[in-house]
Amino acid sequence: MHNTNNTTTPVNESTQMAQAQTLTAQQLTRVLGAAAESRYPVRNRAILLMQHLSGMRVGEVAALLYGDVVAADGIIKAEVRLTAAQTKGNNSRTVLLPERLRAELAHYVAQHPNKRANSPLFYTERRVGFSADTLTHIINGLYKRAGLDGCSSHSGRRSFITKLAEQGVSARVLQQLAGHANLSTTQRYIDIKPSMLRSAVELV
Numbered sequence: 001m002h003n004t005n006n007t008t009t010p011v012n013e014s015t016q017m018a019q020a021q022t023l024t025a026q027q028l029t030r031v032l033g034a035a036a037e038s039r040y041p042v043r044n045r046a047i048l049l050m051q052h053l054s055g056m057r058v059g060e061v062a063a064l065l066y067g068d069v070v071a072a073d074g075i076i077k078a079e080v081r082l083t084a085a086q087t088k089g090n091n092s093r094t095v096l097l098p099e100r101l102r103a104e105l106a107h108y109v110a111q112h113p114n115k116r117a118n119s120p121l122f123y124t125e126r127r128v129g130f131s132a133d134t135l136t137h138i139i140n141g142l143y144k145r146a147g148l149d150g151c152s153s154h155s156g157r158r159s160f161i162t163k164l165a166e167q168g169v170s171a172r173v174l175q176q177l178a179g180h181a182n183l184s185t186t187q188r189y190i191d192i193k194p195s196m197l198r199s200a201v202e203l204v
Contacts, residue, residue: 020154022162027148028052034146040125044142046108047122047135051156053101055178058139058153059132060086060095067117069097070109076102093179158189165190 023031035044050061063086071077080095087093097105114121120129130138136153143151161174175186 019150020152020158021148021150022159023052023148023151023155027146027151028159031142031146031148031151034142038142038145042108042111043122044138046104047139048142048156049101049104051139051153052159053098053104054080054095055157055160056095057088057157058136059088061122062130062132062135064121065117066114066119066121069105069121070114070117072117074109076105076109078102087179089181091179091181095179096177161186161189166195 031048032045035041035048038044047061050056050064051058060082063082064080068080068082068086069077076097078097080097082093082095084090084092122135123129124134139153139156140151143155157178161178164174164177165171171183171186171190174190175183178186178189180186
């Protein structure tokens with residue numbers, strides 16, 4: 001089963017990403033507002049921002065352990081090193097956490113302290129880790145509560161890639177940040193917006 005998934009991952013994931021709506025800053029604020037009204041507001045806000053601010057896949061977020069993100073001295077790490085077992089395609093990769101995201105995670109960890117490095121970073125009310133499917137359900141529910149049609153658990157990752165592309169970040173850099181084996185996969189995830197076209201022609 002794993003071998004079959006590995007051979008089809010690029011096509012399947014890019015198709016799912018293409019179907020997921022990217023969010024504007026205003027729409028992200030709306031879904032964060034929905035998270036604030038949910039039963040676990042701090043946790044759900046952190047989960048959403050893990051995708052929007054680092055581009056992580058939902059399965060990667062679900063697989064995160066406390067020790068992956070929090071150093072022994074309690075400081076949030078600037079880089080998260082994912083093992084092959086935690087990622088798609090069985091390829092390990094490093095995820096960079098921007099300062100804004102580290103601040104959000106520090107707030108989450110302060111509210112949900114955990115002394116065991118091998119415990120899930122995000123967990124259910126039963127204090128067990130999420131599967132990719134259960135976390136997808138949580139995320140999709142937040143978008144629905146915010147009234148954002150067309151958004152899914154792929155929207156955060158796709159929004160992350162598109163936002164950086166709008167800022168002029170090269171496709172090669174985006175490829176590394178997204179953890180894609182092929183540049184063509186990254187390029188398919190970028191949502192080309194009118195503003196990007198206008199910015200391009202103004203460079204002539």
